[in-house]
Amino acid sequence: MNSMNESSRSSTTIAIQASLKKRYARERRFQWYGRIAVLTGFVFLFILLADIVVKGTPAFTQHFIKLDIDFNAQEMGVGQTPSTGELAAADYSAVVKSSLREMFPDAKGRSEKKALYRLISIRAEYTLRDMVLENPALIGTRAEVWLLAHSEAGSYLKGQVDPATPESDRRVKDMQIAWLDTLAQAGRTESRFNTTFFLSGDSREPELAGIKAALYGSFYTLLVTFCLAFPIGVMAAIYLEEFAPRNRLTDLIEININNLAAVPSIVFGLLGLAVFINFFELPRSAPLVGGIVLSLMTLPTIIITSRAAIQAVSPSIHEAALGVGASKLQTVFHHVLPVAMPGVLTGSIIGMAQALGETAPLLMIGMVAFIMDVPAGVTDPSTVLPVQIYLWADSPERGFTEKTSAAIMVLMAFLILMNGLAVYLRKRFELK
Amino acid sequence: MRQEGGLASLHSLPNHYGYMAAVWAALPAILVLLLWMAFESSILHRLVIAQLPQNVQEMPADELGLYYNQIRGFASGAIDSAQLDRSQIEAAEYYSRVAASFSQLKAVIVVLVAVIGTLLALRRVTPLFRARNHVEKIFEWLLFGCSFIAVLTTLGIVLSVMFEAIRFFQIIPLQDFLFGLQWSPQMAIRANQVAASGSFGFVPLLLGTLLISLVALLIAVPIGLMSAIYLSEYASRNFRAITKPVLEILAGVPTVVYGFFAALTVAPFIRDLGESLGLNVASESALAAGLVMGIMIIPFVMSLSDDIINAVPVSLREASLGMGATMNETIRKVVLPAALPGIVGGVLLAASRAIGETMIVVMAAGLSAKLTINPLEAVTTITVQIVTLLVGDQEFDNPKTLAAFALGLVLFFVTLLLNFIALHVVRKYREQYE
Numbered sequence: 001m002n003s004m005n006e007s008s009r010s011s012t013t014i015a016i017q018a019s020l021k022k023r024y025a026r027e028r029r030f031q032w033y034g035r036i037a038v039l040t041g042f043v044f045l046f047i048l049l050a051d052i053v054v055k056g057t058p059a060f061t062q063h064f065i066k067l068d069i070d071f072n073a074q075e076m077g078v079g080q081t082p083s084t085g086e087l088a089a090a091d092y093s094a095v096v097k098s099s100l101r102e103m104f105p106d107a108k109g110r111s112e113k114k115a116l117y118r119l120i121s122i123r124a125e126y127t128l129r130d131m132v133l134e135n136p137a138l139i140g141t142r143a144e145v146w147l148l149a150h151s152e153a154g155s156y157l158k159g160q161v162d163p164a165t166p167e168s169d170r171r172v173k174d175m176q177i178a179w180l181d182t183l184a185q186a187g188r189t190e191s192r193f194n195t196t197f198f199l200s201g202d203s204r205e206p207e208l209a210g211i212k213a214a215l216y217g218s219f220y221t222l223l224v225t226f227c228l229a230f231p232i233g234v235m236a237a238i239y240l241e242e243f244a245p246r247n248r249l250t251d252l253i254e255i256n257i258n259n260l261a262a263v264p265s266i267v268f269g270l271l272g273l274a275v276f277i278n279f280f281e282l283p284r285s286a287p288l289v290g291g292i293v294l295s296l297m298t299l300p301t302i303i304i305t306s307r308a309a310i311q312a313v314s315p316s317i318h319e320a321a322l323g324v325g326a327s328k329l330q331t332v333f334h335h336v337l338p339v340a341m342p343g344v345l346t347g348s349i350i351g352m353a354q355a356l357g358e359t360a361p362l363l364m365i366g367m368v369a370f371i372m373d374v375p376a377g378v379t380d381p382s383t384v385l386p387v388q389i390y391l392w393a394d395s396p397e398r399g400f401t402e403k404t405s406a407a408i409m410v411l412m413a414f415l416i417l418m419n420g421l422a423v424y425l426r427k428r429f430e431l432k
Numbered sequence: 433m434r435q436e437g438g439l440a441s442l443h444s445l446p447n448h449y450g451y452m453a454a455v456w457a458a459l460p461a462i463l464v465l466l467l468w469m470a471f472e473s474s475i476l477h478r479l480v481i482a483q484l485p486q487n488v489q490e491m492p493a494d495e496l497g498l499y500y501n502q503i504r505g506f507a508s509g510a511i512d513s514a515q516l517d518r519s520q521i522e523a524a525e526y527y528s529r530v531a532a533s534f535s536q537l538k539a540v541i542v543v544l545v546a547v548i549g550t551l552l553a554l555r556r557v558t559p560l561f562r563a564r565n566h567v568e569k570i571f572e573w574l575l576f577g578c579s580f581i582a583v584l585t586t587l588g589i590v591l592s593v594m595f596e597a598i599r600f601f602q603i604i605p606l607q608d609f610l611f612g613l614q615w616s617p618q619m620a621i622r623a624n625q626v627a628a629s630g631s632f633g634f635v636p637l638l639l640g641t642l643l644i645s646l647v648a649l650l651i652a653v654p655i656g657l658m659s660a661i662y663l664s665e666y667a668s669r670n671f672r673a674i675t676k677p678v679l680e681i682l683a684g685v686p687t688v689v690y691g692f693f694a695a696l697t698v699a700p701f702i703r704d705l706g707e708s709l710g711l712n713v714a715s716e717s718a719l720a721a722g723l724v725m726g727i728m729i730i731p732f733v734m735s736l737s738d739d740i741i742n743a744v745p746v747s748l749r750e751a752s753l754g755m756g757a758t759m760n761e762t763i764r765k766v767v768l769p770a771a772l773p774g775i776v777g778g779v780l781l782a783a784s785r786a787i788g789e790t791m792i793v794v795m796a797a798g799l800s801a802k803l804t805i806n807p808l809e810a811v812t813t814i815t816v817q818i819v820t821l822l823v824g825d826q827e828f829d830n831p832k833t834l835a836a837f838a839l840g841l842v843l844f845f846v847t848l849l850l851n852f853i854a855l856h857v858v859r860k861y862r863e864q865y866e
Contacts, residue, residue, distance in 0.1 A: 244579070393688075
């Protein structure tokens with residue numbers, strides 16, 4: 001019976017059965033390709049984030065070194081009872097240097113002494129000056145003072161320098177390592193949270209550089225962007241959804257919005273340079289121009305998402321309002337827009353997040369200046385966080401690499417916050 | 433009979449009459465103010481130049497521009513008098529006088545316009561006047577104006593970039609730019625210097641841009657497409673709900689972060705890898721920039737392909753599966769061919785993204801323009817050159833600066849063309865299945 005059945009099967013069935021195994025294997029392989037593709041995406045994301053977190057975390061701490069400072073009036077170049085003006089202009093680096101020499105008498109010759117002085121940041125002078133100005137009685141006394149370490153000394157204390165590498169390949173030399181080890185064993189080094197990073201502007205010295213100026217610049221730029229892009233975007237969306245007649249002009253506007261969404265951001269920078277800076281002569285490097293350029297860039301995003309939100313409002317609200325005699329404008333502003341607001345806000349926040357991360361157009365309008373001071377308004381020269389990241393990434397100093405990663409972490413934290421807010425709003429909107 | 437007096441006798445709500453007065457007071461005044469601000473500096477310029485001695489007025493345009501800037505700088509107190517000649521100081525005094533009277537005049541005119549506007553509006557306020565319709569008509573125009581900004585922006589981009597580019601092509605012939613094989617925009621400072629002319633051949637930049645974009649697409653298209661297929665055809669609902677947003681984080685990472693990652697992590701890694709294999713890899717290789725750019729556009733390709741694959745009718749899939757085809761045979765022989773036009777459109781959109789991307793290449797690609805298709809060498813791109821030419825001080829009559837605008841023009845039209853074709857293809861594809 002069995003053999004009868006086998007032979008009665010057509011040759012096609014046999015051929016198919018023979019190929020089935022191969023086909024199933026191919027099916028499994030295909031699924032695996034898919035899994036591998038998804039996994040590759042995950043791996044890329046993980047490497048990217050891990051790389052930045054690993055590089056950036058050390059920047060949030062800073063090392064301090066405790067020195068015995070002898071506030072010797074003679075060495076500081078002031079009299080025994082100096083005036084405040086004299087104290088402000090006194091030579092504080094001299095006392096730091098003599099304290100270091102006293103502690104490490106083995107430093108002989110110019111270059112060795114120079115290496116010794118390089119353990120302490122130049123901030124030390126200002127720390128001492130502020131101490132003395134606050135308490136002039138310190139003159140002539142000795143005191144233990146915690147002073148900020150130089151970025152290179154700090155990187156050794158953080159364990160980023162391997163003493164086993166050849167001396168010529170590293171910035172921290174053998175002598176400095178020996179001194180730092182001595183200091184560490186004597187309990188004269190300490191790691192603290194890096195407040196400088198959040199409380200100061202850019203600096204040539206990695207240990208003194210911070211993101212405060214860039215944060216304010218970003219804030220002012222986004223403020224201008226929001227004040228322009230939000231009302232204009234929402235009003236444009238209202239017009240296109242509720243008022244626009246079907247004609248050529250409306251088509252032209254819609255095509256333009258869709259095309260602008262795909263124009264490379266650097267082209268908006270060229271527009272800003274040629275029109276706002278060159279033609280209207282607005283100030284260079286200012287958040288005002290940056291904000292205008294970014295608002296033109298984010299307008300398409302805001303218009304497109306706002307239109308979708310307005311479209312999603314139920315027609316019954318519309319008709320009810322019109323039915324009781326509201327005009328079209330009253331219907332939109334009193335009834336449709338409040339219902340669509342969460343969707344509109346979600347789109348705007350996403351647009352703002354885009355603007356916050358944008359760099360290229362701002363390079364065009366000169367926001368790449370070296371900014372130490374916090375800008376006080378929208379017309380002051382300033383830089384923004386992504387541009388600060390670009391500037392630090394370009395800097396040859398090793399100490400800036402960890403600053404760059406740390407600044408990226410701050411930027412990403414803001415972006416996550418903004419996107420999280422957008423997701424929250426969308427969720428609440430969906431519940432209604 | 434209408435009753436006299438009381439709110440009922442008004443055509444509109446009282447606040448509409450108020451709105452009307454406010455709009456008439458504010459709008460014309462703001463318009464006048466904006467127009468004034470737009471043209472004030474150029475009128476000042478004309479007036480001051482006309483006051484200057486004849487020999488100064490006949491100076492070449494760039495020297496005259498510098499001369500005028502010094503006058504302005506002195507008037508605003510930024511430059512001290514030591515650097516200036518007598519006629520400049522006189523001109524600066526004249527400039528300050530005119531500027532002061534201009535700002536007084538501005539205030540007077542703006543206030544006058546506001547007052548006249550208000551009076552005109554007040555004259556028209558009568559109980560029968562249709563204030564609501566009037567205000568709403570104005571508002572509708574305002575709304576239209578807001579949406580018209582999109583057109584103005586495009587117009588602004590085209591005109592500003594075109595205008596500077598035309599000035600560039602008056603100095604450097606168009607065919608030299610389009611077909612020249614060498615790009616070295618170093619212009620001499622003095623006209624009679626040896627080797628005074630830089631070369632502005634666009635071909636190496638185009639080749640470099642295409643090379644990096646090609647590497648990016650070779651990374652992003654297979655990964656993005658396969659992920660989209662897996663997520664839409666195989667993955668469970670839950671897996672999809674978690675995976676998609678996580679992969680889309682890649683699209684939200686700022687480009688400057690990718691640039692940093694490319695320049696400081698990927699490029700050295702690829703260089704060391706190449707060295708250990710005995711290959712000579714440049715530290716700013718096209719491969720590194722392209723790889724990172726590819727990572728950036730994975731989610732872009734993924735969500736576009738996802739939309740397109742989902743738009744393929746279920747009936748096609750069911751027919752194929754009903755005939756006994758396996759899932760992957762259905763996908764490869766039915767779904768993908770059906771989705772092909774849409775996927776091509778998506779890839780074109782991704783290509784236009786890659787071509788216009790700036791920060792990754794500025795930070796990780798090279799500066800020197802080489803004619804090569806070897807991804808291990810350093811190449812430069814259109815966007816890198818725009819940034820290098822324009823960052824720092826610029827003078828608007830130097831071919832170097834103008835060249836950036838010519839590149840910008842090319843970039844704008846290339847991306848526009850790619851987008852136009854892509855959107856057209858995608859729309860045609862969607863219509864096919866509707």
